[in-house]
Amino acid sequence: MTPDRILHHFPLDPASRQVRLALGEKRLAFTEQTVRYWERPKELVSLNASGLTPVLTEGPLVLCESRAILDHLEETYPEPALLGREPAERAEARRLLQWFDRKFDYEVGGFILHEKMEKRLLGLGAPDLASLRQGREALRGHMLYIDSLLADRDWLAGTRLSLADFAAAAHLSVIDYFGDVPWADFQAVKTWYMKLKSRPAFRPLLADRWPGLAPAPHYDDLDF
């Protein structure tokens, strides 16, 4: 019996995207509920006191935010495994999850997405160019780092696709929606991202559009 599964999410939220990718990869059906989290909708806040997305409900079970959701999915629906099976593989995937959810989010998303997305959603005026520049510089550092990982690995955490790839791709894909990823200078990263973009689980993300926020022309192009 399939539990009644509802994902409360915002399409351009990197944490929500990670969960959509994991659900897609594990072929778990779900109903979507798009939430404007910045308006603190009552239903969302009653499910998750922090007021943040994503929230996944499975029948009576309420799972708040990506860590709890991804770990639950991995424990409950172990195939395909998205964290690796050996302690060293799992440790590496989790290290990179933290890297993207904390360091990348803070150093890149906190500038580029704040300036280009949050300010628009909240009506806070035009992007600050110095902040954008700071985010873009940090992004180049992260692209270099991903590039260095891919020099001797097929996927970010090793030989297998893992949540580390989904975390990186989820964060990068929102930046890419706004056209800020310097793909041309990082061919290995581009090839890795093309592989991810071609997966069926990625398709719904490429169809995302938000009123008033137009994506870059190449955003949904598989051969960009």
Add this chain to the structure above:
Amino acid sequence: MTPDRILHHFPLDPASRQVRLALGEKRLAFTEQTVRYWERPKELVSLNASGLTPVLTEGPLVLCESRAILDHLEETYPEPALLGREPAERAEARRLLQWFDRKFDYEVGGFILHEKMEKRLLGLGAPDLASLRQGREALRGHMLYIDSLLADRDWLAGTRLSLADFAAAAHLSVIDYFGDVPWADFQAVKTWYMKLKSRPAFRPLLADRWPGLAPAPHYDDLDF
């Protein structure tokens, strides 16, 4: 056979403290290596590219930062269980881990610890009083939230001690080192914290001292 276990940590880092509490509760022996992470020591950066603490090595296995370490400990040394056994218990513990590691850290630690600790360690001058005030106001909100959880629970995530308690206590304990927790106004939270403070796993944290940073007089008092 016990693996050779080394914890690279900074005593007043809340993430490091969570790991020390979990290691202590699971009675896992380890060697300590105190690192001045803000100086980006080579050994730390070669273990963890982000340069952050904590890092735990177990023989050849390198575990970077609290998420990877705590999940590894839970998977490898399941007794005593610190995440709960049922999906709902685990989801609640993980929700609260995220709450303290992200929301509390950002809203409270990012102000109080930045002003009182990081500025001292980095030689950045005197604390900014407006920032301190902002952190203290946010802290009162978090104390109220912990208080509301404890109204019908023995421990933060439910009926059993879990990593959620360790996360909350680790973050609060560093703020408490600097004397900024308004215990007198939150008796239920104080009682919960006293129970944690009395556990053997907590003792090493109460003995922590850092040169130039004196703890509040009640810091190591079990009956404060």
